Amino acid sequence: MCGIFCLLSLSPTHFEWDKTIYEHLKRRGPNLSQDLTVTGKNPCYHCFFSAHVLHMRGLLTPQPVRDSTGNVLLWNGEIFGGLPVMPEENDTAVVSQRLSSCNSPAEILSVLSSIRGPWGFVYYQKAGHFLWFGRDFFGRRSLLWKFDADAELLTLTSVAAQTSEADQSAWQEVPAIGVYRIDLKAAKEAGSVTFEVYPWTNAGNDVLFTCSETIRDSVPNSCTAVMSQSGLTLTSPVCPLNMSIPQSLNETDIHPNLNSxxxxxxxxxxxxxxxxxxxxxxxxxxxxxxxxxxxxxxxxxxxxxxxxxxxxxxxxxxxxxxxxxxxxxxxxxxxxxxxxxxxxxxxxxxxPKKQKESAKKPxxxxxxxxxxxxxxxxxxxxxxxxxxxxxxxxxxxxxxxxxxxxxxxxxxxxxxxxxxxxxxxxxxxxxxxxxxxxxxxxxxxxxxxxxxxxxxxxxxxxxxxxxxxxxxxxxxxxxxxxxxxxxxxxxxARFKTSGQGGLIQELAMELGRISSRNLGRDDRVIGDHxxxxxxxxxxxxxxxxxxxxxxxxxxxxxxxxxxxxxxxxxxxxxxxxxxxxxxxxxxxxxxxxxxxxxxxxxxxxxxxxxxxxxx
Missing domain, CATH: 3.40.50.620 (HUPs)
Structure with missing residues (x-):
C-alpha cells in the first residue's frame, strides 16, 4: 500500500507542499518516500509525483516507478489474482512492466480489467502525453481530486487535508465508475482539464452505475468529463446481480417447537x-x-x-x-x-463515581x-x-x-x-x-x-x-x-414496503455506492497508521x-x-x-x-x- 500524490500544472506555477497532506501521505507509507518531476516541452506542462510506500510483499520497490521509455507509475494496490505475481515479486513492478508494454488504450484497459484486488493509480504515458488514473471497481483505495482554475493546477492524492470552511467543497473523491485519461496536450492548449472516462461495463443493471449522474456531481470545478467516444470500456470483475423475482415464494417452514x-x-x-x-x-x-x-x-x-x-x-x-x-x-x-x-x-x-480512597490506591x-x-x-x-x-x-x-x-x-x-x-x-x-x-x-x-x-x-x-x-x-x-x-x-424496512423487488433494488444500490459512502474513507483512516x-x-x-x-x-x-x-x-x-x-x-x-x-x-x-x- 502507498500514499500517492500527483500534481499537474498547466502553467509555470511554483508548487509548495501542504505540510498536512505530506505528513498524512508519509504515515500511509512509512518505509520509503520519493518524488519525481516530469516536464513536457511540446506542449509545456509539469507533473510532480510523490509516493510513500508501505512495504507489503516482494522486494521493497521505490515509487514513483519510471520505466526506460519515461512512463511513470504511482500504484496503491494489491494484486490478489488476475495477473501472476511470484512470491519474490512486487506487484508495483509487475503492473509497471505490464503497462509499459501497452501500445494502445485498449491494452491498458485490458491490463487493469484483469487485476483482482484493490487499487488506485496514476500513470503518466509519455508517448502521446497522457495521464491515466482511477480506482478499482469497488473503490477500495482512496483517490481524491481538486482543480485550481486560477493556478491551472490539478491535484490527485490518496488523502487531503482541511484548510478552511470556505475550501470544504474543493476536494472530491474520484468516482469509482471507471478510469480516466487526460490529454495533456489538449489541456495545455485549452488551459483547462477534460477527463475522458472509460467506464466499467457488464455491471448487470442501471442501478449499480449511473456514470453520467455520478461524474456530473463529482467533477472538480472548471473541469469537464466526457465518456470515451471510442466505445472502449473496462470489463467488470464480478458477474451481474441476480435480479430475479419468484412467481411465488413459500414462507420458510420452521418447526413450531424450535424455540431458539x-x-x-x-x-x-x-x-x-x-x-x-x-x-x-x-x-x-x-x-x-x-x-x-x-x-x-x-x-x-x-x-x-x-x-x-x-x-x-x-x-x-x-x-x-x-x-x-x-x-x-x-x-x-x-x-x-x-x-x-x-x-x-x-x-x-x-x-463513574469514584471514591477518593480508590483513587489513591490504583x-x-x-x-x-x-x-x-x-x-x-x-x-x-x-x-x-x-x-x-x-x-x-x-x-x-x-x-x-x-x-x-x-x-x-x-x-x-x-x-x-x-x-x-x-x-x-x-x-x-x-x-x-x-x-x-x-x-x-x-x-x-x-x-x-x-x-x-x-x-x-x-x-x-x-x-x-x-x-x-x-x-x-x-x-x-x-x-x-x-x-x-x-x-x-x-x-x-424496504422489504416490508416493497417486497422482494424493492429489496433487490436496495441491494443493487448498496454496491453501487459503497465506494463513495464507505471504502475511500475507511482506507484513508486505516492507512493513517x-x-x-x-x-x-x-x-x-x-x-x-x-x-x-x-x-x-x-x-x-x-x-x-x-x-x-x-x-x-x-x-x-x-x-x-x-x-x-x-x-x-x-x-x-x-x-x-x-x-x-x-x-x-x-x-x-x-x-x-x-x-x-x-x-
Missing amino acids: SVSVLEQLLTSRERNDEVNCLIDALSEAVKRRVQSLPFEVLNDSPPDSEHASVAILFSGGVDSMILAVLADHHVPAIQPIDLLNVAFRLQE KKHRNTCTDSKTDGAGQTSSPFDVPDRVTGKAGVKELQDLNPERTWNFVEINVTQEELQKMRHERICHLVHPLDTVLDDSIGCAVWFAARGAGFITVTTDGDQRPFTSSAKVILTGIGADEQLAGYSRHR GKEARFPYLDEDVVSYLNSLPVWKKADLSLPRGVGEKLLLRLTAKRLGLGQSAVLPKRAMQFGSRIAKMEDSHEKASDKCTRLLTG
Missing part, C-alpha cells in the same frame, strides 16, 4: 440445497481470506520469520457474525505460531484506564462495557473453544471523550474529509482508534491486564457483508458468487432479527462451528462502540457534522 434462533439455523442446515450454498460461500470466503493473510513475505513481518509474539493480521472485531467468520477463516490460514489480534473499540459513556497491573468497579452481584463492571465489548468477549470465548492452541489477542481499545476530541481535531477530520456527515464522523473515529490498535490485553485468569499495541500491518474488516446480504434495518485495510467480503469471487444467487437465498426477512438478515452468512457461521454469535442481531459500529452516545444524541446520521470542521 440457533435451532432454526440447525433445522435449515438439514436441507441439502442450503448445505451446498453454504459450502460454496465457505470455499469462496476462505480463499478470499487466504489471499489476504498469506501474501506477506516473512521479511515484512517485523523483519523476521513469524513468531509467537507478533501478529501479522488483525481483525476489526465486534463479536458479530461478520467479524467472527473472518476470525475463524483467518485461523485456518495464519501460521499456528502467530497470534491473531482482535481489535475491539469502546467509547466511554460517562465518568489496582496493581490492572487496566487503570477502565476504572473498573464491582457491582452488587460481585461482577466487575466498567464504563467501557459497551455492547460491542460484551459481544466481543463472548466471541473470543467461542474462538478459544474452536482453537485453544491459537493465541487470540483481544485488544480492548478504550477511548475517552478528551482523547476523541483531541485526535479528531489533529488527525481524523483531515482523513474523513471530504466526507462530512455525523455518520462519517462516528465511523471514521471508531475505525481510526480501532486500527491504531493501542489498548490492553488480559494476561491472567484473574483479569490482570497490560498495555498492548497491535503489530499487525494487515487489518481485515467485515464491510460488504451487510450490503450484499441485507444486514441493515433499512433493508427490512501505516496499516492496510483488506476486505474479504468484497473479494471479486465472493461478490460474484453472492451476485449469482437470488435474493431469497441470501436473506429471508420474513424471519426475525438475528436470523433472517444475512441468513446465508449465519448458516455459514453455524457450519463453521460458531454458536450464539451466529444469531446476534446487527448492531451498527457507531452504536455498538457507543461513540454515537458520546456526542449530540439528537443528531441525524446524515446531518453535516460541525465537529469535523477545523476552523
